[in-house]
Amino acid sequence: MIQPANPNTGMMPISDGEFAAMRDLIQQRFGINLTEQKRSLLVGRLQKLMRTRGFSAFQQYIDFLKSDKSEQGLSELVDLISTNHTYFNREKDHFDYFYDTALPTVIERLKQQNRRDLRIWCAGSSTGEEPYTLVMLIMEYLGADYKNWDAGILATDISDRALTAARAGVYPRDRVDQLPAKLRNKYFTPAANGQLAVSAQVKREATYRRFNLMNTSFPFKNPFQIIFCRNVMIYFDQPTRDALVARFHRSTEPGGYLFIGHSETLGREQTIYKYLQPALYQKGDA
Numbered sequence: 001m002i003q004p005a006n007p008n009t010g011m012m013p014i015s016d017g018e019f020a021a022m023r024d025l026i027q028q029r030f031g032i033n034l035t036e037q038k039r040s041l042l043v044g045r046l047q048k049l050m051r052t053r054g055f056s057a058f059q060q061y062i063d064f065l066k067s068d069k070s071e072q073g074l075s076e077l078v079d080l081i082s083t084n085h086t087y088f089n090r091e092k093d094h095f096d097y098f099y100d101t102a103l104p105t106v107i108e109r110l111k112q113q114n115r116r117d118l119r120i121w122c123a124g125s126s127t128g129e130e131p132y133t134l135v136m137l138i139m140e141y142l143g144a145d146y147k148n149w150d151a152g153i154l155a156t157d158i159s160d161r162a163l164t165a166a167r168a169g170v171y172p173r174d175r176v177d178q179l180p181a182k183l184r185n186k187y188f189t190p191a192a193n194g195q196l197a198v199s200a201q202v203k204r205e206a207t208y209r210r211f212n213l214m215n216t217s218f219p220f221k222n223p224f225q226i227i228f229c230r231n232v233m234i235y236f237d238q239p240t241r242d243a244l245v246a247r248f249h250r251s252t253e254p255g256g257y258l259f260i261g262h263s264e265t266l267g268r269e270q271t272i273y274k275y276l277q278p279a280l281y282q283k284g285d286a
Contacts, residue, residue: 125155128166156211231261
């Protein structure tokens with residue numbers, strides 16, 4: 001029997017079994033660990049979507065998600081439950097370390113190997129602020145020599161909404177203000193409504209793809225020298241984090257770097273990456 005919506009809030013109710021099924025589905029497909037405290041948040045965010053699709057009960061919605069071979073329903077779901085709040089130069093010390101230490105170290109190593117393939121992956125790239133910042137910094141570091149390098153950024157996210165915004169590359173001014181004036185003036189142009197647009201030369205160096213980090217194996221032919229996965233694993237439980245970090249490690253070149261969010265840690269028990277400083281790790285040279 002379908003329960004009526006709450007007359008006081010107009011919200012569809014969710015049973016314990018339905019919430020458990022939603023929680024399990026979300027963890028299995030996206031790695032996101034929804035606790036009981038997130039129950040009302042989940043229900044609130046899904047109300048409009050369920051009504052738009054004509055569902056009158058959560059079980060109908062769950063059945064739809066499980067049978068939807070196009071995965072469009074799952075894409076809509078992750079857009080609603082994921083948080084894409086970010087801005088340029090967030091956690092600035094990471095970008096300082098990238099420019100001052102990690103990038104020069106990697107480039108020198110590649111030169112010694114007679115290579116010019118700089119491979120950097122932004123995993124969980126959200127609306128594009130992080131990968132575009134990295135492109136600007138690489139351009140600044142290499143200068144006129146940039147054209148002689150295969151140096152673009154691979155940027156992936158599970159949210160189609162975030163990827164669409166990233167590809168557009170247009171941002172409110174307050175999301176760009178944290179960048180140094182030199183970068184703002186050099187790599188942005190004015191856009192409508194007082195916004196700023198990333199320049200075409202930067203945009204074409206970032207390749208955006210939809211990718212689910214819960215894939216049990218990564219499809220990349222070659223490993224990366226630097227991986228950024230910041231403020232993503234905070235939503236995962238420990239086993240999910242451990243499995244993902246192991247996959248990152250397999251996709252990291254010897255001597256390569258892994259940047260995670262300042263609110264995250266790999267845990268003291270992990271030994272596959274060498275700890276450098278908070279939220280920054282390096283793969284051994286072996």
